[in-house]
Amino acid sequence: MNTVFKYLFFSFVCLLAISCSNSKENKTDAQTVYDTVTVLCDPSWENSIRTFIKTYEGLNPTRKVVLIVKPESQCITDLMNSTFRTVFVSRDLTPKEKDLVINNRWQIESDTLCYDGLAWIGPKSFPKDSLTVAQIKELFQTGLLDGVSYTIQLNGAGSSVANYLTNYFGVPPSTKHIYTGGDDVAIIKSVQSRSTALACISSSWLVNLEDKQHREYLSSIKIIKISATAQSQAYSPFQNDLALGTYPFKRVLRVLNRDSSTGLGTAFASFFIHNRGQRLFLKEGLLPYKIPAREIEFKN
Numbered sequence: 001m002n003t004v005f006k007y008l009f010f011s012f013v014c015l016l017a018i019s020c021s022n023s024k025e026n027k028t029d030a031q032t033v034y035d036t037v038t039v040l041c042d043p044s045w046e047n048s049i050r051t052f053i054k055t056y057e058g059l060n061p062t063r064k065v066v067l068i069v070k071p072e073s074q075c076i077t078d079l080m081n082s083t084f085r086t087v088f089v090s091r092d093l094t095p096k097e098k099d100l101v102i103n104n105r106w107q108i109e110s111d112t113l114c115y116d117g118l119a120w121i122g123p124k125s126f127p128k129d130s131l132t133v134a135q136i137k138e139l140f141q142t143g144l145l146d147g148v149s150y151t152i153q154l155n156g157a158g159s160s161v162a163n164y165l166t167n168y169f170g171v172p173p174s175t176k177h178i179y180t181g182g183d184d185v186a187i188i189k190s191v192q193s194r195s196t197a198l199a200c201i202s203s204s205w206l207v208n209l210e211d212k213q214h215r216e217y218l219s220s221i222k223i224i225k226i227s228a229t230a231q232s233q234a235y236s237p238f239q240n241d242l243a244l245g246t247y248p249f250k251r252v253l254r255v256l257n258r259d260s261s262t263g264l265g266t267a268f269a270s271f272f273i274h275n276r277g278q279r280l281f282l283k284e285g286l287l288p289y290k291i292p293a294r295e296i297e298f299k300n
Contacts, residue, residue: 036064037264040079041088042072042160043183044202045253048284049088055280056271065268073158079108079256086257086265088113090160093256108258113272115287117203117237118161118249120224121188125195130225130234133248137169139198143177153187153199156180161200164251188217198224202251203237207285242287253286 041049046069053065070078075087080097092110093101101108120136131139139145140152154162157180172178179190184205191197206218225234226248235241235248242250255272259265271277278288 034062034064035264036066037086037268038066038068038084039086039088039265039268040068040070040075040084042075042090043069043155044159044161045088045090045204046183047202048204048253048281048286051284052272052277052280056268063264063267071156071158072160072163076256079258082258085259085263086255086269088253088255090164090251090253092254106258108256109266109269111255111257111269111273112289113253113255113277114281114289115242116251116253117242117247118164118200118251119203119206119237120198120200120226120249121191121206121221122198122224123191123195124220124222126198126222126224128224129222130227132227132230134229136226140165140169140178141172142174148196150177150196150198151194152178153182153190153197154178154180155182155184155187155201160251161202164249165200168249185217188221192217192220200249204284204286207238239282239285239287243291252289 039049046067049067053067056065057063068084072089072091075089076093076097078084079087080100093108120131135145139150143150143152154165156162159180162180182190184201187199187201191199205214206223223236225236227234228248235246237247237249241247255269257265257269278290281288
């Protein structure tokens, strides 16, 4: 009888342990509670931000980052209205926007993260390998180059690329030659299929050579180098020339954050700012705001 009792008790303990184990596994698989934050970015930065999200979530398994892609102008509007509290854009607040922040006693932090180059691309048949800044201005303002009409493809009205070029060259007297809308893939396909189409996109897209589709797209377009004058050397929109300051269309990525100092948006933004995030920018082919130090030890 005593033996039977011991057997039953042992069986009960085993079943209880299995039940608890299954319960724990089910909770881990299906009931994990995530800390979720939503951030905004301009279309030209989407590829880079998604890479960071993947890395950040891998390092922080209980955190999720939801990315919404909107033109830069809408990102700023949503930030000012407090619809969303963390945005990745290419410009700081204007003096008028800063006055509004001060008058309302809002706390909005602005941090510089990295630099990219705005790359000018054309079809393989485009007759020039390089253009001057003056020629780019003529194309942006009029759509003409050496008497030939061209179209200019951009992400969209209010995007950071459109805003940058407008600030750089001024508002074109006519925008009939400027086509806006679509992501970088749509823009590249447009350039591929039209002999008189040019486009301006972020160099962050062009440096993603690990993606087979990206490599195929790049093999079918021409990246146009830019020079300051007709007599000077032309440069490319990539790390080395950005670091030397020789490429004229150098652009910044900023994070504007009105989250609390302990908020999830602040934690995600901090990942970009500190050493690991800056090294990731370097790996992605962009120019970090703070070049990560590299220590080398010599041994005799």
